[in-house]
Amino acid sequence: MTEKKNIKSIGLVSGGLDSVLAAKLMVDQGIHVIGLHIITPFMGSYSEERAGETLIDRQARAVGFDLRRLYPGEEYIEIIKNPRWGYGSCMNPCIDCHIYFLQRAKEVMEEEGAQFVFTGEVLEQRPKSQKRNLLRMVEKRSGLEGYLLRPLTAHRLEPTIPEKLEWVERERLLNLAGRNRKPQIALAEKLGIREYQTPAGGCLLTEPNFSRRLKDLFDHGVWDIDSIQMLKVGRHFRLGPHTKLVTGRNENDNCVLANLALETDALLEAEGGGSPLSILRGETTEEMIRLAAAITRRFSRAKGEPTAVVRIHIGRSGETREILPDMIDETVFEQLRVV
Numbered sequence: 001m002t003e004k005k006n007i008k009s010i011g012l013v014s015g016g017l018d019s020v021l022a023a024k025l026m027v028d029q030g031i032h033v034i035g036l037h038i039i040t041p042f043m044g045s046y047s048e049e050r051a052g053e054t055l056i057d058r059q060a061r062a063v064g065f066d067l068r069r070l071y072p073g074e075e076y077i078e079i080i081k082n083p084r085w086g087y088g089s090c091m092n093p094c095i096d097c098h099i100y101f102l103q104r105a106k107e108v109m110e111e112e113g114a115q116f117v118f119t120g121e122v123l124e125q126r127p128k129s130q131k132r133n134l135l136r137m138v139e140k141r142s143g144l145e146g147y148l149l150r151p152l153t154a155h156r157l158e159p160t161i162p163e164k165l166e167w168v169e170r171e172r173l174l175n176l177a178g179r180n181r182k183p184q185i186a187l188a189e190k191l192g193i194r195e196y197q198t199p200a201g202g203c204l205l206t207e208p209n210f211s212r213r214l215k216d217l218f219d220h221g222v223w224d225i226d227s228i229q230m231l232k233v234g235r236h237f238r239l240g241p242h243t244k245l246v247t248g249r250n251e252n253d254n255c256v257l258a259n260l261a262l263e264t265d266a267l268l269e270a271e272g273g274g275s276p277l278s279i280l281r282g283e284t285t286e287e288m289i290r291l292a293a294a295i296t297r298r299f300s301r302a303k304g305e306p307t308a309v310v311r312i313h314i315g316r317s318g319e320t321r322e323i324l325p326d327m328i329d330e331t332v333f334e335q336l337r338v339v
């Protein structure tokens with residue numbers, strides 16, 4: 001058997017239970033594990049991951065693996081926009097996404113001089129994307145044929161090259177399958193793994209509301225990362241093919257929106273306090289500005305006061321002025337809403 005200390009592997013780690021268990025099984029076999037954490041702009045934790053230590057850092061320390069973070073760029077957004085294998089129940093093209101993750105893992109494997117890649121996948125845990133034939137297909141498409149190990153479900157699959165060459169002891173791998181997660185939870189307890197994310201893993205592409213907002217963005221030809229981050233907060237209104245209004249729902253939303261504002265955006269706030277911060281982005285006409293002001297006031301404490309003005313600050317010009325908008329018609333309001 002090859003010396004285990006010479007065996008290096010790349011594990012796709014998400015912060016979820018399955019991937020941390022898979023990493024633990026590898027580490028316990030004396031294999032050097034580099035956890036590859038791919039953080040897409042569609043993850044709820046995208047900003048936190050950029051800001052500092054998160055759950056995945058603590059998992060890496062507790063289990064004993066190295067960690068690499070990877071932020072996909074516009075090529076990933078293109079895949080989400082035009083998936084070859086289509087979407088799941090929302091805007092989640094899980095098959096395409098999975099192939100992309102594995103392709104990136106293969107690149108990291110080559111860069112790091114590692115011998116194989118592993119994941120925390122379990123056969124038929126997700127009925128659509130984890131069927132036997134799909135597991136085989138994504139493995140082939142990723143270019144990892146034979147070099148992709150799924151430690152949690154290995155006994156249900158053909159032995160991989162790492163097993164055949166005895167880099168990994170197959171008998172110490174598992175035979176999990178299906179949606180029942182009790183065996184993983186029991187194993188985590190036994191192995192002392194206490195901290196992990198819920199199964200959804202925080203991917204907003206599986207959420208109906210977020211998906212509707214994203215579809216609206218794509219339908220109007222926008223897919224930059226800042227605009228995607230803005231979909232995670234506030235209430236959204238489509239004022240024109242190239243114009244969006246987002247109003248904060250609370251203090252936190254207002255702070256996030258203020259941070260995401262571009263020089264070209266217009267910022268609106270109703271006078272008298274208790275107002276959301278609104279961002280008007282894109283091509284704007286005077287009519288749209290008045291509409292944006294009316295919507296902003298509708299969510300402020302001055303909601304029912306037709307004399308309450310709204311202050312607008314136009315980013316690029318530095319111009320600040322006050323507007324007295326008309327009361328907004330509720331039918332128009334509902335039509336503009338992106339929900």
Ligand code: SF4
Pocket residue numbers: 040092093094095097098203204205206
């Ligand atoms: S849930 Fe999201 S991150 Fe996970 S495979 Fe599907 S699209 Fe990709």
